[in-house]
Amino acid sequence: MDKAYKNKYTNDHLLGNIDLELKTAFCVVCGPVNVVVSGKSKTPTCSIRKQEENRKYYYPTQYGITYEEKIALLETQQGVCALCESPVGVEKSHVDHDHFTGVVREILCSSCNMGLGLFKEDVSLFKRAIAYLDKHGH
Numbered sequence: 001m002d003k004a005y006k007n008k009y010t011n012d013h014l015l016g017n018i019d020l021e022l023k024t025a026f027c028v029v030c031g032p033v034n035v036v037v038s039g040k041s042k043t044p045t046c047s048i049r050k051q052e053e054n055r056k057y058y059y060p061t062q063y064g065i066t067y068e069e070k071i072a073l074l075e076t077q078q079g080v081c082a083l084c085e086s087p088v089g090v091e092k093s094h095v096d097h098d099h100f101t102g103v104v105r106e107i108l109c110s111s112c113n114m115g116l117g118l119f120k121e122d123v124s125l126f127k128r129a130i131a132y133l134d135k136h137g138h
Helices: 048-063 067-076 110-118 123-135
Strands: 007-010 012-018 024-027 031-038 043-046 094-095 103-109
Touching: 012 031, 012 067, 024 043, 031 048, 031 103, 048 067, 048 094, 067 103, 103 110, 110 123
Parallel strands: none
Antiparallel strands: 007 012, 012 024, 024 031, 031 043, 094 103
8 A cells, every 4th residue: 555645635535555556545435446547646546436527527517418418318218228228327328429419319328329329329320220120031
């Protein structure tokens, strides 16, 4: 354990028992956590706090909505993917958006989001895929 970081404040998340080799610590807010070491100061940070911080900036920057708006959108979909209608949790869900306009469409599961991306959101390609599956008895 690095003695220099025996106890370190990161906002209200006091970290103790920091092991920089294992990248673990005990956070007084979150309990046992992984440690993220980043930035110029190389200060160990509670990974859960870092996730919360990332959400705060990521969603507005990437999609123009807040994390809370993502949750609300998923709730309007009754917690299911807009395409396949399988249950999807908030953390495993993806904000689907038009890559040309940036407009948010709905919330998708990982598989459906990846499928749209792999098909380049090209409707003609999807139609050819449907014809292909029909041709082969699916």
